[in-house]
Amino acid sequence: MWFKKLVAVLFTVCFINTAVAQEKDLSKLEDTLYIDLPDGRVVIELMPDVAPKHVARIKELAGEKFYDGVVFHRVIEGFMAQTGDPTGTGRGGSEKPDLEAEFSNVPHQRGVVSMARANDPNSANSQFFIVLEDSNFLDGKYTVFGKVVEGMDHVDSIKKGDSRNNGSVENPTAMVSVRVASEVESN
Incomplete structure:
Protein backbone atom coordinates (compact mmCIF):
# COMPACT_ATOMS: atom_id res chain seq x y z
CA MET A 1 0.00 0.00 0.00
CA TRP A 2 2.79 2.43 0.88
CA PHE A 3 4.31 1.77 -2.57
CA LYS A 4 1.12 2.95 -4.33
CA LYS A 5 1.09 6.12 -2.22
CA LEU A 6 4.76 6.75 -3.01
CA VAL A 7 4.11 6.31 -6.74
CA ALA A 8 1.11 8.65 -6.53
CA VAL A 9 3.16 11.31 -4.70
CA LEU A 10 6.04 11.03 -7.17
CA PHE A 11 3.63 11.25 -10.11
CA THR A 12 2.02 14.38 -8.61
CA VAL A 13 5.41 16.02 -8.01
CA CYS A 14 6.51 15.27 -11.59
CA PHE A 15 3.23 16.62 -12.98
CA ILE A 16 3.51 19.85 -10.98
CA ASN A 17 7.17 20.32 -11.99
CA THR A 18 6.26 19.80 -15.65
CA ALA A 19 3.41 22.33 -15.43
CA VAL A 20 5.68 24.91 -13.76
CA ALA A 21 8.40 24.34 -16.37
CA GLN A 22 5.90 24.77 -19.21
CA GLU A 23 4.64 28.00 -17.65
CA LYS A 24 8.22 29.31 -17.39
CA ASP A 25 8.89 28.31 -21.01
CA LEU A 26 5.78 30.17 -22.19
CA SER A 27 6.79 33.24 -20.19
CA LYS A 28 10.25 33.11 -21.77
CA LEU A 29 8.73 32.79 -25.26
CA GLU A 30 6.59 35.88 -24.63
CA ASP A 31 9.80 37.85 -24.01
CA THR A 32 11.69 36.46 -27.00
CA LEU A 33 11.70 38.02 -30.46
CA TYR A 34 12.47 36.16 -33.68
CA ILE A 35 13.87 38.19 -36.56
CA ASP A 36 14.06 36.08 -39.69
CA LEU A 37 16.68 37.33 -42.14
CA PRO A 38 17.50 35.88 -45.57
CA ASP A 39 20.49 34.08 -43.97
CA GLY A 40 18.65 32.71 -40.93
CA ARG A 41 16.98 33.48 -37.61
CA VAL A 42 18.13 35.99 -35.02
CA VAL A 43 16.79 35.36 -31.50
CA ILE A 44 16.49 38.35 -29.19
CA GLU A 45 15.84 38.10 -25.48
CA LEU A 46 13.64 41.08 -24.61
CA MET A 47 14.14 42.97 -21.33
CA PRO A 48 10.72 44.05 -20.01
CA ASP A 49 12.24 44.64 -16.57
CA VAL A 50 14.62 47.23 -18.09
CA ALA A 51 12.39 48.95 -20.68
CA PRO A 52 8.75 47.82 -20.31
CA LYS A 53 7.20 50.43 -22.64
CA HIS A 54 9.74 49.84 -25.39
CA VAL A 55 9.39 46.06 -25.17
CA ALA A 56 5.61 46.42 -25.32
CA ARG A 57 5.92 48.62 -28.43
CA ILE A 58 8.26 46.19 -30.22
CA LYS A 59 5.95 43.27 -29.41
CA GLU A 60 2.91 45.26 -30.55
CA LEU A 61 4.53 46.19 -33.88
CA ALA A 62 5.78 42.62 -34.41
CA GLY A 63 2.24 41.34 -33.80
CA GLU A 64 0.97 43.77 -36.44
CA LYS A 65 3.64 42.50 -38.89
CA PHE A 66 4.89 46.09 -39.12
CA TYR A 67 8.52 45.03 -39.49
CA GLU A 77 30.85 48.31 -39.96
CA GLY A 78 32.12 47.84 -36.40
CA PHE A 79 29.25 49.88 -34.91
CA MET A 80 25.61 48.96 -35.51
CA ALA A 81 22.82 47.85 -37.88
CA GLN A 82 19.69 50.04 -37.82
CA THR A 83 16.19 49.15 -39.02
CA GLY A 84 12.53 49.77 -38.21
CA ASP A 85 11.72 52.55 -40.69
CA PRO A 86 9.12 51.37 -43.22
CA THR A 87 10.24 54.09 -45.66
CA GLY A 88 13.85 52.87 -45.54
CA THR A 89 15.14 56.44 -45.25
CA GLY A 90 15.79 56.67 -41.52
CA ARG A 91 13.16 59.37 -41.14
CA GLY A 92 10.03 57.23 -40.81
CA GLY A 93 8.31 55.31 -38.08
CA SER A 94 4.97 53.93 -37.02
CA GLU A 95 1.88 56.07 -36.56
CA LYS A 96 1.98 55.39 -32.83
CA PRO A 97 3.09 58.12 -30.42
CA ASP A 98 6.77 58.43 -29.59
CA LEU A 99 7.99 56.82 -26.38
CA GLU A 100 9.60 58.42 -23.36
CA ALA A 101 13.17 57.26 -22.81
CA GLU A 102 13.77 54.33 -20.46
CA PHE A 103 17.51 54.68 -19.99
CA SER A 104 19.24 52.05 -17.88
CA ASN A 105 22.67 50.91 -16.80
CA VAL A 106 22.72 48.06 -19.37
CA PRO A 107 25.87 48.65 -21.45
CA HIS A 108 25.81 48.81 -25.25
CA GLN A 109 27.87 45.68 -25.82
CA ARG A 110 27.97 43.51 -28.93
CA GLY A 111 24.51 42.04 -29.54
CA VAL A 112 22.56 44.58 -27.48
CA VAL A 113 19.38 45.87 -29.13
CA SER A 114 18.47 49.49 -28.49
CA MET A 115 15.91 52.01 -29.75
CA ALA A 116 16.98 54.56 -32.32
CA ARG A 117 15.72 58.12 -31.94
CA ALA A 118 16.15 61.69 -33.10
CA ASN A 119 17.99 64.29 -30.97
CA ASP A 120 15.06 64.37 -28.54
CA PRO A 121 15.63 61.53 -26.04
CA ASN A 122 11.85 60.97 -25.96
CA SER A 123 11.46 60.45 -29.72
CA ALA A 124 11.89 56.66 -30.06
CA ASN A 125 9.08 55.13 -32.09
CA SER A 126 9.75 51.99 -34.16
CA GLN A 127 13.38 52.15 -35.26
CA PHE A 128 16.00 50.12 -33.45
CA PHE A 129 19.58 49.03 -33.86
CA ILE A 130 21.71 46.01 -33.05
CA VAL A 131 25.17 46.79 -31.70
CA LEU A 132 27.92 45.09 -33.76
CA GLU A 133 30.82 46.02 -31.45
CA ASP A 134 30.92 47.36 -27.90
CA SER A 135 29.81 51.02 -28.03
CA ASN A 136 29.83 52.29 -24.45
CA PHE A 137 29.60 55.91 -25.62
CA LEU A 138 25.87 55.15 -26.18
CA ASP A 139 25.31 54.05 -22.56
CA GLY A 140 22.62 56.04 -20.78
CA LYS A 141 21.67 57.86 -23.99
CA TYR A 142 19.60 55.21 -25.78
CA THR A 143 17.00 52.77 -24.46
CA VAL A 144 18.23 49.18 -24.39
CA PHE A 145 15.37 46.68 -24.69
CA GLY A 146 16.99 43.39 -25.66
CA LYS A 147 20.02 41.28 -26.51
CA VAL A 148 20.78 38.86 -29.32
CA VAL A 149 21.15 35.38 -27.79
CA GLU A 150 21.32 33.40 -31.05
CA GLY A 151 22.11 34.23 -34.65
CA MET A 152 24.64 37.03 -34.25
CA ASP A 153 26.42 35.51 -37.25
CA HIS A 154 23.32 36.40 -39.30
CA VAL A 155 23.44 39.97 -37.98
CA ASP A 156 27.10 40.14 -38.97
CA SER A 157 26.15 39.17 -42.53
CA ILE A 158 23.72 42.10 -42.96
CA LYS A 159 24.90 44.22 -45.88
CA LYS A 160 27.05 47.12 -44.67
CA GLY A 161 26.58 50.71 -45.75
CA ASP A 162 28.96 53.35 -47.01
CA SER A 163 30.76 54.86 -44.02
CA ARG A 164 31.23 58.09 -46.00
CA ASN A 165 27.44 58.35 -46.24
CA ASN A 166 26.59 57.69 -42.54
CA GLY A 167 26.12 53.98 -43.19
CA SER A 168 23.41 54.37 -45.83
CA VAL A 169 22.96 51.02 -47.58
CA GLU A 170 22.39 50.49 -51.29
CA ASN A 171 20.24 47.38 -51.92
CA PRO A 172 19.86 46.76 -48.17
CA THR A 173 19.10 43.52 -46.34
CA ALA A 174 15.42 43.22 -45.38
CA MET A 175 13.86 41.47 -42.42
CA VAL A 176 11.72 38.64 -43.77
CA SER A 177 9.56 38.56 -40.64
CA VAL A 178 9.64 39.67 -37.01
CA ARG A 179 7.54 37.77 -34.47
CA VAL A 180 7.23 37.26 -30.74
CA ALA A 181 8.33 33.65 -30.17
CA SER A 182 5.15 32.68 -28.31
CA GLU A 183 3.12 33.49 -31.45
CA VAL A 184 5.36 31.30 -33.62
CA GLU A 185 5.64 28.36 -31.22
CA SER A 186 1.87 28.22 -30.54
CA ASN A 187 1.10 27.67 -34.24
Missing part, protein backbone atom coordinates in the same frame (compact mmCIF):
# COMPACT_ATOMS: atom_id res chain seq x y z
CA ASP A 68 8.02 42.39 -42.20
CA GLY A 69 10.03 43.42 -45.27
CA VAL A 70 11.57 46.46 -43.56
CA VAL A 71 15.24 46.99 -44.45
CA PHE A 72 18.37 47.68 -42.45
CA HIS A 73 18.76 51.18 -43.92
CA ARG A 74 21.85 52.21 -41.92
CA VAL A 75 24.63 49.74 -41.19
CA ILE A 76 28.06 50.91 -40.06
